[in-house]
Amino acid sequence: MTAIEPNAALQGSTSLDLEPRTSPADAESSLGTQTGREADPSGPSFGSATVADRYASDLTTADLLGQTDGTAQREALAPGAPAAAPIPLPFRTTSGRYRSQAVGFQLELRIDVDGRRPLRRLSGDYFNISGGTVSYFGSWTVDAVTVTTNATHVKIVGTARTTWTTTFTVATVTVPRTPIFQPAGPATIRWSTPSGAIGATYVCGWEAGAFRTVELEQDCESSVTPFAQYNTGALPSGGPARTLSIGTAYAEAGVQMVDTGGANIISTPSNHVWNNASLHHAMEAHFSRRQERPQFKVWLLHAQRHEFTTATSTLLGIMFDQQGLQRQGCATFYERIAGNSPVNQRRQLYTNVHELGHCLNLFHSFHKNRMDPPMPNRPGSLSWMNYPSMYDPGGGAPAGDGPFWAAFPFQFDDLELAHLRHGFRNNVIMGGNPFGKGAASQEGEEFAALLSDTTGLKLRISQAAGDMPVLGTPVVLEIDLTVERPQQVHTREQLHPKFGFVQVAINRPRGDVVVHEPTVRHCAEPDLLACDSGTRLPISAYIGYDATVGQVFEDPGTYRIRAVYAAPNGSLVVSNTATIRVAAPRSTQDDRAADLLLNNQTGMAFALQGTDSPYLVQGTDALRTVADEYREHPGAVYARFALGMNAARSFSTVEPDGSVHVREPDLGRADSLLWDAINMSREDGGLDDLTVYQAGAYLAEAHAKAGDTDGAHGVRAEIRQLAQSKNAPESVVHSLDE
């Protein structure tokens, strides 16, 4: 991978041994970038880690004395004094936010392995530092980590999904363990590829116990007394009694809400009724920190009444900002929940925390299926984001307001917590993605949740070639539509995802879902075919490279794939779920071939079935290298196929002076490469059958175009015979007719 990206090894970056040789204090002083915030209620000393997490049996008060003043030794304790049992000292929690120095790429690193409700995740945002400017680059998340703790260090390892394309996806984080009386040590993160190639290393100083910090500006309508705090023990509930404000409720989630103070009192006429337009206008007028760019700053208006309130329904709050850069403002309406009664105080707390949750791009528990991408609803969620009246744990258990409040522990549910702490930055930050887009950090099988199947058509998908692909082997999907009763459907060719009638979603082992975006889109009028019962229309499609995420199958592991076909009558036909397991490289040769094939340029060159483009010369060279020097690798035959297809056609290059240079087809080279690929695929292994037929048909057409009618006829006849011998469906054999 040669693109400049933050996980690759950077020029001048430090190559650190991850087993630190200095004490935590030394490491920190050499870093010199501690920027810890005060008044951070979710900081390490406020954590609630288990005893096993927090205490070290190998550190005692004597150790502490030695470490804190730098002079005291064990021997200095009074000789002959009775040997006191060691008093274990609590360690600082490791979880929190860390930041690297502002050079090149700056990393904001979030570690979530201990402390309050640990999710065992890592995440981070990269910022590009260039001169005096700082710009956001991208985000990454590790959804599951392995944590190893010894007396001196915590080591955290996991595979990241990223907002940009990189092969350096394995994160290894090391943090020194320090007693709570000492400053936190720095976290060191080292990136590597799944095959072990080392990428960049960042040393990040501890910044805060909170995973995010949000500036909260609150204004108040003149007739309203805004909410301050509520004791959760005032009424029965599902959690421990404690006093919660907006700030402490979010601190428990790991989000520091910094009240910026200076609340404006907004004078309104008596019986003033707000609507969404007037709320937005008020935000523009009174939100002093508002800017037309994403920022972790939000405006909350404590107001009296909204126009959506009716005699039988009360609008208690709204995130009204759905224009331009969204989610920067919300409002709570006190008309029917004002006062100091516990019920109303609880309602005020709930509504305020809930509306700010919307600003952080959280949907209601019963609206998760409306998000983009959708998730299953969670009506049984005991969360700030549910409606108590809508609470339904299922299984016949009591539902509704009473059971909700009796069990509600005043918290977000785990998936919401993951979003708040570790969602990609633009999915969380105010002014980032529109409300509902990327509103969950975990994505499910949206096709299954969203779409319904119909009768009369059956869509099956499978890996086109039968073998388990080793890392780097191009992944080709066979998409097979069967018509079970006579009707019109798209032609076989138009079932390729590049026409948009079939869409493919890939759930990757790193935890994300890629809705496949082919690199080339064919905008074509639907070409329909009247089919009889039993007609099969199979087509193969290379899905290894994606216009949005680049290389799709870049990690060993299990991929689950699903497709959906939009039939001419509007039906959406959902396929089975195909499982493809990508094997790790088995040899050094495999590893080198994988590196060549997983290059983004190689992926693009393969998606184009070869190219002369000077912009993809590295990819084309990689294909040549794999074809010639790694003939045993399963990817070699695909490389020959792509190079052969390219040789069989002309290629036009527009020169800098505007003239056009045309490279004519090289039939000799095309014959050599494509017949080689075809012959390597006649038995087990090699290209899948449909790709073999495609190669043969393309070669025949190239011969025909060159005036070699006999040659074309010969190629076509041989391929047709091959297809018949392999019992190819009639539609495929027919496509090979002259």
Add this chain to the structure above:
Amino acid sequence: MELAVELGEGFADDEVTVLVDGQEEWHRTGVTTNYSVGIADVARISGEPGALVEVRVRDLAGRREVGEDARLRADIDVSGKKLALGAASQGDIF
């Protein structure tokens, strides 16, 4: 009497028309659900008990005879293929 027709879930930059006994009473473009409250807009129209209220959006339509309820609600399901027009639920929205 005044009727409030809540345009609820599933609206996305839609053109919506509300008719009473076949006469257009309310029309708006760019109607989009705000999922913080599950409401896109509220069409306030006049209609007496027995009148037929119809909501049209995309190629969907929902009809309901006006009864005692002064509030109706229209929701489009997640498939985008069905429009349900019924009585609006009571209670808090937030």
